Every structure is written in structure tokens, then in C-alpha cells.
Amino acid sequence: MALLDTVLxxxxxxxxxxxxxxxxxxxxxxSHAARLAAVIEQAREDRARGQTPTASAGHAFVEAxxxxxxxxxxxxxxxxxxxxxxxxxxxxPVREYASLSAHAARDRRQVRAAVNAxxxxxxxxxxxxxxxxxxxxxLHAAASSQSWRELDEALRSLEARQHADGTPFAHSLxxxxxxxxxxxxxxxxxxERDDRVHRYQALRDLRxxxxxxxxxxxxxxxxxxxxxxxxAQAAQALGALARRLDEQAGGAGVFRVATSLLVSPAIxxxxxxxxxxxxxxxxxxxxxxxxxxxxxxxxxxxxKASIDAATTDLPRLLRGLRLLAQAGAxxxxxxxxxEGRVCLRGASLRKLSADExxxxxxxxxxxxxxxxxxxxxxxxSRMQLLSAPASLAFADALENGGQTDLRMLxxxxxxxxxxxxxxxVLHQYPMLRQARELAVHIDDLKAAxxxxxxxGHGSC
Numbered sequence: 001m002a003l004l005d006t007v008l009x010x011x012x013x014x015x016x017x018x019x020x021x022x023x024x025x026x027x028x029x030x031s032h033a034a035r036l037a038a039v040i041e042q043a044r045e046d047r048a049r050g051q052t053p054t055a056s057a058g059h060a061f062v063e064a065x066x067x068x069x070x071x072x073x074x075x076x077x078x079x080x081x082x083x084x085x086x087x088x089x090x091x092x093p094v095r096e097y098a099s100l101s102a103h104a105a106r107d108r109r110q111v112r113a114a115v116n117a118x119x120x121x122x123x124x125x126x127x128x129x130x131x132x133x134x135x136x137x138x139l140h141a142a143a144s145s146q147s148w149r150e151l152d153e154a155l156r157s158l159e160a161r162q163h164a165d166g167t168p169f170a171h172s173l174x175x176x177x178x179x180x181x182x183x184x185x186x187x188x189x190x191x192e193r194d195d196r197v198h199r200y201q202a203l204r205d206l207r208x209x210x211x212x213x214x215x216x217x218x219x220x221x222x223x224x225x226x227x228x229x230x231x232a233q234a235a236q237a238l239g240a241l242a243r244r245l246d247e248q249a250g251g252a253g254v255f256r257v258a259t260s261l262l263v264s265p266a267i268x269x270x271x272x273x274x275x276x277x278x279x280x281x282x283x284x285x286x287x288x289x290x291x292x293x294x295x296x297x298x299x300x301x302x303x304k305a306s307i308d309a310a311t312t313d314l315p316r317l318l319r320g321l322r323l324l325a326q327a328g329a330x331x332x333x334x335x336x337x338x339e340g341r342v343c344l345r346g347a348s349l350r351k352l353s354a355d356e357x358x359x360x361x362x363x364x365x366x367x368x369x370x371x372x373x374x375x376x377x378x379x380x381s382r383m384q385l386l387s388a389p390a391s392l393a394f395a396d397a398l399e400n401g402g403q404t405d406l407r408m409l410x411x412x413x414x415x416x417x418x419x420x421x422x423x424x425v426l427h428q429y430p431m432l433r434q435a436r437e438l439a440v441h442i443d444d445l446k447a448a449x450x451x452x453x454x455x456g457h458g459s460c
């Protein structure tokens with residue numbers, strides 16, 4: 001389809017990185033993180049040519065990493081997330097608190113459910129007024145207020161009453177008293193009185209609302225609304241393109257847009273960590289079988305509220321393309337979408353590829369964010385570098401006022417070059433470049449469609 005190719009070529013790419021590869025990275029290396037990105041990209045290119053990165057490159061890497069750690073540890077203007085990590089690495093009580101906190105929500109639900117089975121207000125209506133009913137009410141109030149020490153005391157008071165007067169729920173009381181979930185919550189409450197844990201909590205709070213809080217829920221809702229708005233804009237732009245293609249094809253209904261397209265489970269292949277839902281897809285009718293029209297995929301579109309989100313998403317998108325390409329050439333697959341079921345030809349899906357030339361003609365990231373200077377070292381890569389054990393040990397030595405020998409950071413350099421677990425960091429600049437090559441501002445896509453329609457260039 002010449003018109004579609006013309007639109008994709010005509011759309012301005014305001015997010016594209018400057019030409020020049022590693023030289024461009026070096027010119028923009030005006031921060032420790034950017035310098036790290038430049039060294040990492042040079043190392044990747046050396047390895048791609050079959051060469052071993054030089055000792056001077058390794059020294060430049062550890063120097064830049066050390067400087068980035070020092071910046072992150074600055075008391076006032078540093079990185080609170082990394083400082084919290086360093087505090088956790090340094091102090092066993094903070095590590096224990098962080099570990100227990102990870103399961104605290106589940107533990108709270110388990111304990112509250114057990115307490116409700118004994119002392120829910122609706123159950124207390126059938127209990128005769130008196131000391132036992134009052135003790136059960138205290139038990140429920142302690143669980144509701146998450147006062148785990150008071151809850152333990154209320155349980156022991158009920159257990160003592162059981163021996164004195166007998167109760168119909170002695171087994172439930174004993175099981176709750178011995179509950180591992182309650183013991184963990186009590187230990188968590190005790191750890192919260194530690195000054196180092198207070199500092200850890202304060203640092204964690206600086207990164208945003210705590211998980212499970214009403215503020216976090218509101219933030220999540222706002223983010224969802226923002227994402228849906230971008231998806232709607234992208235679908236509208238794609239709909240305008242479909243109408244223009246229909247005009248070129250000389251009839252209506254040849255092209256259509258499907259949104260929230262779910263990959264058919266009938267496609268053989270692993271869906272692990274692969275994209276299995278596509279925000280918007282431009283389809284062309286191939287033919288009709290006994291059950292309705294069958295469609296070919298022309299363009300896959302993912303909508304992102306930020307351009308950085310596209311870079312983070314790209315590995316998952318590429319795995320999603322490889323999954324689709326596993327389709328059988330002669331098969332027809334049912335895909336569910338917001339508009340209903342659509343049947344896609346396997347032969348069309350098999351043409352999809354993660355290879356860059358094919359990718360550029362079949363995938364778009366649509367975004368409505370402004371084109372700000374790129375962050376050359378991605379957030380995920382930066383955090384993996386900072387959270388390496390050697391980096392945390394360096395931060396610990398820095399915080400304790402000890403000697404911070406740069407050789408402490410050499411294990412990170414060696415892991416980057418040798419460990420598959422560091423592959424995403426080593427290849428992070430090519431992924432950044434590729435994601436931005438695929439990205440287009442929604443206004444620029446609309447403008448390209450309108451411009452091609454006015455000039456009449458391209459035909460199906």
C-alpha cells in the first residue's frame with residue numbers, strides 16, 4: 001500500500017535521536033549518566049566488531065559510575081530511592097522491615113478475615129452482652145485499626161477467659177494466636193519504632209504515595225485516564241487513515257481499525273513477557289469466508305503517554321511480534337477486540353518481523369508528549385547499575401566516611417561485558433534509538449494523513 005508507506009514516511013519524527021551514533025552520544029555526555037551511556041555504547045560497538053573494550057574504557061566507566069553514586073547519595077539533592085536501597089543494604093533491621101512489608105498487605109487481609117470470622121459486628125449481635133462480647137469487640141477494633149499488639153493482648157484475654165468460662169471458639173483463638181501472619185505483623189510494628197526504619201520510610205515516601213494508599217490509587221487512576229486518552233487519540237488518527245485508504249481503494253469497509261486487540265491463544269508459541277494486547281490495529285479486508293470477512297494486518301499501533309514509556313515497552317513489543325510471526329501460514333485466527341471478534345490471516349501475521357526494515361513499516365508508537373532532550377541512560381539501566389552489590393557497597397563506604405576505591409566498582413564493568421543478565425543495559429542505547437525511530441507525535445501523524453490526502457500522493 002503505497003499511500004500507507006507515504007504517510008509513514010511523511011510523518012515528522014520529532015522524537016528521533018540525532019544522527020551520528022556513538023559520536024552523538026559523546027557530544028551529549030554532559031552528565032555522569034550520559035557519560036556512562038557513552039562508555040556502554042562504545043563497549044557494545046567494540047564487542048559487535050569482535051574487539052575487547054579497552055582498559056581505559058573500563059576506567060572511564062567506573063569513574064562515571066562512582067560519580068553517579070556520589071550524586072545519588074547527596075543528602076539534599078540526591079536520589080531518595082537509591083538512598084533507601086543503600087540504607088536497606090547497610091542495616092539488617094531495615095532489610096527485615098522491607099522484606100516483611102512486601103507481604104504485609106496479604107498478612108493484614110488474612111488476619112482481618114480470621115478476626116471477622118470470630119468477632120464481626122454482625123456476629124456479635126447474637127452474643128450475650130458481657131465481658132466476652134466486650135473482649136470480642138476489642139479484638140475487632142484492634143484488627144480494624146491495625147493495632148497488632150492490642151490484637152494479641154485481646155486474643156490472650158479471650159484465651160484466658162476460655163480456660164475460666166469456656167468458649168465455643170477455642171481452636172480458632174489458638175490458631176490465630178499462632179498465625180505466622182500475625183507474628184510478622186507484630187514484628188513489623190516493632191521494627192517501625194527503629195530510627196533507621198523511620199529514615200527508610202521517609203526516603204521511600206519521597207518517591208511518591210505508598211502502595212495501597214488512597215493517594216496511590218488516585219495517582220493510578222489519573223495515569224489510567226491519561227493512557228486511555230492517548231489511546232483514543234491514536235485510534236482516531238488511525239481511523240482517519242483507514243477512511244483515506246478506503247477512498248483510495250474505491251469502496252467502504254476495505255479498511256478498518258480494531259482497538260484493544262487480544263492475541264489469539266490459538267497461535268502456538270510462548271507468550272511469556274510478550275505483548276498480547278495491541279492498542280490499535282489497521283486492518284485490510286483480505287476475503288470473506290463462510291463466517292464473515294477475514295483481515296490482514298497493515299499497521300500495529302501502541303499509544304504511550306510518554307516517550308520514555310515506549311523505550312521501556314520495546315522489548316515486550318518485539319517479543320509480541322515474534323509471537324504473532326509464529327502463526328500458521330494457512331490458518332485463520334480469531335482475535336477479540338473492543339469492536340468484537342475479528343479473524344486474521346496467519347499469512348499476514350507471519351510477515352510481521354522484529355527486523356528493523358519491516359518494523360518501520362508495520363509498527364508505530366503514538367505519543368502526545370513534548371519532544372524533550374532524550375535521557376541517554378534509561379531509568380531501568382540506571383537503577384540496575386546503582387543496585388548492583390558492588391555499587392551498594394561503594395555507597396556504604398561513602399556513607400561511612402571510609403575509603404572509596406574505584407576498584408570496588410570493577411565487578412559491575414565485568415558483569416556488564418560478560419553476564420547475560422546485563423544484556424539489556426549493554427544494548428540500552430540501540431533500544432532507545434529504535435523506540436524513538438518508531439515513535440510519532442499524534443499531531444504529526446494527523447498532519448501527514450491530511451497532507452497526503454490533499455496532494456493525492458500514494459495509492460493502494
